[in-house]
Amino acid sequence: MDYFAGLDVSVKETSVCIVDDAGKIVREARVASEPEALLQVLTNAIYRFKRVGLEAGPLSQWLYSVLVEAGLPVICVETRHMRAMLKAQINKTDRNDARGLAQMMRVGLYRPVHVKTLRSQKLRMLLTHRKLLQSKAIAIENDLRATLRNFGLKVGTIGPVKYELRIRELVENLPDLAVLVEPLLLVRRVIREQLGILHRRLLAIVRDDDVCRRLMTIPGVGPVVALTYRVTVDVPARFRNSKAVGAVFGLTPRFVFLQQISCMEIVLKGAGFILGDPNADEVAGYIVALRQCV
Numbered sequence: 041m042d043y044f045a046g047l048d049v050s051v052k053e054t055s056v057c058i059v060d061d062a063g064k065i066v067r068e069a070r071v072a073s074e075p076e077a078l079l080q081v082l083t084n085a086i087y088r089f090k091r092v093g094l095e096a097g098p099l100s101q102w103l104y105s106v107l108v109e110a111g112l113p114v115i116c117v118e119t120r121h122m123r124a125m126l127k128a129q130i131n132k133t134d135r136n137d138a139r140g141l142a143q144m145m146r147v148g149l150y151r152p153v154h155v156k157t158l159r160s161q162k163l164r165m166l167l168t169h170r171k172l173l174q175s176k177a178i179a180i181e182n183d184l185r186a187t188l189r190n191f192g193l194k195v196g197t198i199g200p201v202k203y204e205l206r207i208r209e210l211v212e213n214l215p216d217l218a219v220l221v222e223p224l225l226l227v228r229r230v231i232r233e234q235l236g237i238l239h240r241r242l243l244a245i246v247r248d249d250d251v252c253r254r255l256m257t258i259p260g261v262g263p264v265v266a267l268t269y270r271v272t273v274d275v276p277a278r279f280r281n282s283k284a285v286g287a288v289f290g291l292t293p294r295f296v297f298l299q300q301i302s303c304m305e306i307v308l309k310g311a312g313f314i315l316g317d318p319n320a321d322e323v324a325g326y327i328v329a330l331r332q333c334v
Contacts, residue, residue, distance in 0.1 A: 043087040046141030047094040048134045057138035075106040091145040093117050104155045121151040160274045173235040180228045
């Protein structure tokens with residue numbers, strides 16, 4: 041007899057529901073959201089699982105890889121599709137969600153999602169941390185500009201390298217303001233230093249990646265865009281055709297702009313990002329399709 045399992049994963053605990061091929065619940069459990077606890081339930085010799093489903097979430101990539109290594113037929117389910125299937129429930133609980141997910145696995149009413157490879161997950165982490173530090177540094181610089189402007193001190197157009205020197209020049213004869221801006225300048229300096237470390241790490245990775253170097257031959261594509269595209273696509277074979285790639289980057293077909301550059305036709309699609317990886321904002325607005333002109 042085939043069995044199907046549904047896992048409703050939260051940060052601390054996971055609700056597990058196991059049903060047979062007739063839809064009858066044969067076991068329910070609530071265990072810690074740790075691989076060892078889940079394997080203790082799912083590797084029981086009594087059950088021969090045909091499908092084990094869990095919802096895409098913060099812990100899904102970690103748990104998915106461990107369960108797959110254990111030989112379980114795990115399927116990561118798309119979140120919006122699962123929510124639409126389970127919203128008819130009267131009582132919304134973790135236990136009922138696990139039951140509903142198990143039944144979805146049994147009847148095949150699910151939409152699987154791609155779980156990124158371990159390398160892509162690490163590179164995505166690098167891009168996310170770099171973008172975070174960059175946004176914080178820019179936020180501090182903009183705040184200093186705005187607050188000093190209230191006292192008639194205009195920073196003007198200045199690059200990141202000479203920014204701190206410019207701020208110190210403005211408050212040199214105003215010790216009361218200098219005391220207030222010094223903590224922000226110190227924090228900004230540290231953030232910029234660490235941002236430089238991450239950026240150099242990114243450049244080193246791109247330099248040794250043939251795909252990224254090939255993407256950078258496209259006009260307007262730099263190392264950050266190339267690596268973001270590489271990480272988001274991850275496994276090209278998972279796309280049926282090139283048209284399916286745009287949706288992953290959150291691009292919508294509401295607006296299409298054509299621009300001729302030399303002998304290449306570049307299709308740019310913009311007009312709002314509805315879906316997709318937030319990191320893909322670096323790529324959104326850039327090249328979706330590139331083909332040689334005849």
